[in-house]
Amino acid sequence: MTLNDPFGRNARRQERRYAQFRRQLLAQGCRTDEALDAFGRRVDSMAAGIVAALASACLLTWWLLPAAVAVVMILAAVALVWLASSYLQTRSLLNRLRLEPRQESPTAGAGTSRQTPPPEDSV
DSSP states (O other), X not given: XXXXXXXXXXXXXXXXXXXXXXXXXXXXXXXXXXXXXXXXXXXXXXXXXXXXXXXXXXXXHHHHOGGGHHHHHHHHHHHHHHHHHHHHHHHHHHHHHHHSOOBOOTTOOTTXXXXXXXXXXXX
């Protein structure tokens, strides 16, 4: 029992979130380190694109509607906090999946990458 989570609710929620994330990635075929790296790069590029779109929307609003800049900046700040939270959670889940014990594929050669084990509930 911890003071931050006396009944274990947050820990259970995080475990459910990780299990769902893992199932979704495995269902999409992300079983190798290369696939996980590609997914990580895709997450990075999507986050950068969202930040760029948000910044351009703020600049466009500042240019076209100077009276609405305060409202748009507040909304942009909320969106950036949400994006940062989602990005950091996704990255931590991806790192946890990458650090999971791996098993070699029976058909894999000596130079191939490690693969993730199948989900426990499929056995």
